[in-house]
Amino acid sequence: MPIASFDLQRRIRFSDPIARHRAASMGVARRRRTRFPAWGTTLFVAAGVSILGAWAGASRAANPNPTLPDVCVTTPALVVSDAAGDQTPFPAGQDLTAVSAGEDYRFTGSERLVFILKVADLAVMPASGVWRARFTVGATTYYVAMNSDADSSVTFDYGTQSGNLVTSVGALESGTWATDGTITMAIAMSKVGNPPAGAPLTAVSGVTQQNVGGTLFAGVDSTSSGTYTVRAQPAGWL
Ligand SMILES: [Ca+2]
Numbered sequence: 001m002p003i004a005s006f007d008l009q010r011r012i013r014f015s016d017p018i019a020r021h022r023a024a025s026m027g028v029a030r031r032r033r034t035r036f037p038a039w040g041t042t043l044f045v046a047a048g049v050s051i052l053g054a055w056a057g058a059s060r061a062a063n064p065n066p067t068l069p070d071v072c073v074t075t076p077a078l079v080v081s082d083a084a085g086d087q088t089p090f091p092a093g094q095d096l097t098a099v100s101a102g103e104d105y106r107f108t109g110s111e112r113l114v115f116i117l118k119v120a121d122l123a124v125m126p127a128s129g130v131w132r133a134r135f136t137v138g139a140t141t142y143y144v145a146m147n148s149d150a151d152s153s154v155t156f157d158y159g160t161q162s163g164n165l166v167t168s169v170g171a172l173e174s175g176t177w178a179t180d181g182t183i184t185m186a187i188a189m190s191k192v193g194n195p196p197a198g199a200p201l202t203a204v205s206g207v208t209q210q211n212v213g214g215t216l217f218a219g220v221d222s223t224s225s226g227t228y229t230v231r232a233q234p235a236g237w238l
Contacts (some may be wrong), residue, residue, distance in 0.1 A: 071236035076100040094208035095120040137193035197232035
């Protein structure tokens with residue numbers, strides 16, 4: 001599909017970072033240039049526009065070729081693991097078992113760190129809970145967190161921590177959780193000191209707490225600490 005590929009990669013490069021990412025996953029050559037005879041120009045434009053419309057919509061729904069690697073998102077790497085069942089008497093939803101980290105380079109100008117907390121089970125969301133991934137960049141300790149209120153409604157935030165003082169700064173770029181206990185939180189690197197590729201994130205750890213009155217955080221479970229090195233954008237897309 002060389003005509004469509006040429007047109008797609010030129011249009012999406014300047015207009016739609018998500019579609020551009022999908023194009024990279026499909027193997028569309030970024031710098032490909034194709035010459036067309038004059039009689040083929042009209043056909044080229046018509047075919048390109050038509051296919052772009054259908055394809056761009058589909059690309060937002062699902063990766064059109066999931067067998068190809070997602071070249072703009074690194075595979076999360078395990079930083080520390082933690083024993084199961086050591087959160088008792090608190091619920092399994094706050095039993096940390098692993099902290100992983102990675103990068104998301106799909107958003108030009110908003111490169112992100114991704115932290116994944118794994119707990120034993122979130123089939124039932126605990127009320128008034130806090131799930132933090134903490135890490136240190138330079139001399140500053142940051143956290144990204146999922147918080148549940150008294151009704152188990154969930155929000156996400158990030159901030160800094162100095163000793164026992166936790167200061168919420170603002171919102172994450174994205175936060176999701178799944179009933180299998182996977183909590184995924186992405187934050188723009190620019191919000192946490194802009195660590196470059198190769199820079200260490202030290203003291204990476206996870207902690208779960210119970211929020212008592214919004215000011216006191218009672219410890220539930222915590223992991224040991226590890227170091228994670230920020231990885232560069234994978235080859236395949238510039
Ligand atoms: Ca645990």
